[in-house]
Amino acid sequence: MSRVNDVGGMSGFPAVIEEPDEPPFHSDWEAHVFALNGALIRRGVYNLDEFRDAQERLPVQEYLAASYYERWFAAITTLLREKGVVAGEELELPDEH
Amino acid sequence: MSDDHGSSVISAQVRHVESLLESRGLLDAGEIDTRIDEFLAGGSPANGARIVARAWVDPGFAERLLADANSAIREVGLSMAGGLQEQRLKVVANTEGEHNVVVCTLCSCYPIALLGPSPSWYKSEAYRSRVVRDPRGVLAEFGLELPAGTSIAVWDASAESRYMVLPRRPDGTEGLAEDELAARVTRKGLIGTAAV
Amino acid sequence: MSTDRFAPGVRVRTRTTDPAGHTRLPRYARGAVGVLVEQAGRHPLADDRARGVPADPQPVWHVRFAAADLFGAGDHTVTVELWQEYLTPIEEAP
Numbered sequence: 001m002s003r004v005n006d007v008g009g010m011s012g013f014p015a016v017i018e019e020p021d022e023p024p025f026h027s028d029w030e031a032h033v034f035a036l037n038g039a040l041i042r043r044g045v046y047n048l049d050e051f052r053d054a055q056e057r058l059p060v061q062e063y064l065a066a067s068y069y070e071r072w073f074a075a076i077t078t079l080l081r082e083k084g085v086v087a088g089e090e091l092e093l094p095d096e097h
Numbered sequence: 098m099s100d101d102h103g104s105s106v107i108s109a110q111v112r113h114v115e116s117l118l119e120s121r122g123l124l125d126a127g128e129i130d131t132r133i134d135e136f137l138a139g140g141s142p143a144n145g146a147r148i149v150a151r152a153w154v155d156p157g158f159a160e161r162l163l164a165d166a167n168s169a170i171r172e173v174g175l176s177m178a179g180g181l182q183e184q185r186l187k188v189v190a191n192t193e194g195e196h197n198v199v200v201c202t203l204c205s206c207y208p209i210a211l212l213g214p215s216p217s218w219y220k221s222e223a224y225r226s227r228v229v230r231d232p233r234g235v236l237a238e239f240g241l242e243l244p245a246g247t248s249i250a251v252w253d254a255s256a257e258s259r260y261m262v263l264p265r266r267p268d269g270t271e272g273l274a275e276d277e278l279a280a281r282v283t284r285k286g287l288i289g290t291a292a293v
Numbered sequence: 294m295s296t297d298r299f300a301p302g303v304r305v306r307t308r309t310t311d312p313a314g315h316t317r318l319p320r321y322a323r324g325a326v327g328v329l330v331e332q333a334g335r336h337p338l339a340d341d342r343a344r345g346v347p348a349d350p351q352p353v354w355h356v357r358f359a360a361a362d363l364f365g366a367g368d369h370t371v372t373v374e375l376w377q378e379y380l381t382p383i384e385e386a387p
Contacts, residue, residue: 002311002320007226008202008253009321009364015238016224024137024214029108034214035132036115039124041181048181049343052204053315068205068220073111086117093113185334187355202319229321229371230364249369251360255317256353256374258333 003056004063030069037076046079054078140213144175145261146282148188150275153266162188162263170211177259180210189252190263191289196247197262198236198289200228201254208259212287219288229253239290262289298382303329305356305380315343318379322371326383327358330372338376352377 007013025031041048054075055063063071080086118124151173152159162169166186167177177184186208189197201207202225207215218224228235232249236242243249252260264286270278285291299305309324317339333353341348356375360367 001313003315005203006320007222008200008319009230010222010226013221013223013226016218016221016227016235018218018239019216022216027104027108029104029111031133031137032111032115032129035129035136036111036118036124038132038136038181039128040118043123045123047342049315049339050345052339053343055204056315068217070107073107073114077114080114080118085121085123086114090117091110091114093109187333202321203317230360230367232369250357251369251371252355253319253322253371253373255319256333256339256376257336258353258355258374 004058004060005052005056025069033069033073033076037072040076040079045083045085050079051075054082137213139179140208140210142212142282142284142287143279145208145212145284145287146279147173148175148261149263149282149287150279152263153270153278154275159190159263163190166261175211177208177211184208184210185258186211186261187252187258188261188263189250191265191292193265194246194248195250196236196243196289197250197252198228198232199252199254199260199262200225202226202229203253203255206254206259208261211259212261212284215288216284236290239285241291261287264291264293267293299329299352299354299377299380301329301331304383304385305329305354306383307356307375308379308381312340314340316340318375319373321363322356322358322373322375325358325363327356327362327373329380330355330357333374336376338378354380356380 037051040046055071058074066074077091081088115124115129119126148170152162158169158172166188170176177186191197205215205220207219209215229251232251233243254260267281281293283291283293286293304326306326307322307324308318333355335350335352337348337350353374353376355372357370357372360369360371363371
């Protein structure tokens with residue numbers, strides 16, 4: 001079924017905005033998410049297509065509200081859960097209880 | 098979700114996942130920092146600029162670059178093998194009659210191992226949705242007004258190749274050295290949203 | 294015969310259906326007619342890899358479309374990179 005990522009030719013998006021002198025990453029955590037994904041793919045925990053698929057399967061409203069690397073992190077945690085690497089409750093921050 | 102509080106929450110979540118994975122032996126201590134440092138030291142638009150400048154001064158190199166970019170870029174000490182696996186690089190050359198522009202409509206495919214992280218606009222829905230349908234209008238928003246007689250070829254990076262545009266050499270640069278030419282090349286020129 | 298069905302210059306129609314899972318045929322290029330430009334290597338189908346299904350490598354092609362055929366307007370071309378399995382050659386009339 002058509003997915004939220006498949007936007008080529010779609011109407012309704014605004015003019016393109018450029019960010020002058022944009023840094024490679026906007027926060028340290030973005031760089032960590034980038035590197036974490038590479039590490040997990042190299043180890044064979046999941047492959048790049050499974051990673052793209054996991055982003056595309058995010059609830060549409062969550063997907064649209066999230067930033068680029070927030071989508072990445074959501075896909076990573078989805079796959080870690082689905083692959084049985086971690087249990088869902090382990091992903092919650094200890095100090096949230 | 099991206100305000101300071103949200104940023105500190107997700108920072109903590111990312112650190113938490115990293116420590117979970119370290120405890121399971123799926124991540125080595127310090128591995129993430131090493132990867133970030135290596136990545137930031139490796140890919141850069143300057144790599145693409147070097148390739149372009151060489152192609153401008155060496156027609157034989159330009160020919161090899163367009164026929165088999167992966168082999169040709171090794172001549173200038175670069176490779177597409179720096180990422181998860183070696184990827185095929187497809188270089189497309191602008192001519193007097195045709196301008197090329199690259200997009201990934203399905204996600205954000207880009208030769209990051211070679212050129213570094215892509216700009217946010219390249220990853221935006223605004224760019225990805227519109228440039229396939231109205232490239233002339235989108236390029237005009239970037240300040241690139243193409244002559245009406247110039248045709249536009251849009252390349253959608255929808256599979257395994259990664260793309261780079263070979264811009265046309267600007268007029269009046271006949272006397273410049275290769276490194277001076279490279280300094281003229283911008284990241285947008287390598288994507289196709291600028292002339293050079 | 295079968296090896297010649299896909300070659301540069303051959304006209305192809307893309308798959309018309311909308312599959313349930315991950316795919317790399319953009320919807321704007323679904324059911325469209327384009328021309329094979331050049332082979333872009335051989336790779337297992339991304340749709341299968343995303344499902345964890347073993348898949349043999351198959352040719353991937355740069356396929357060029359006229360914008361007017363995709364969007365009803367536009368004088369540009371769009372070249373999409375598509376797995377051979379997404380494509381059916383159009384037999385030319387004798």
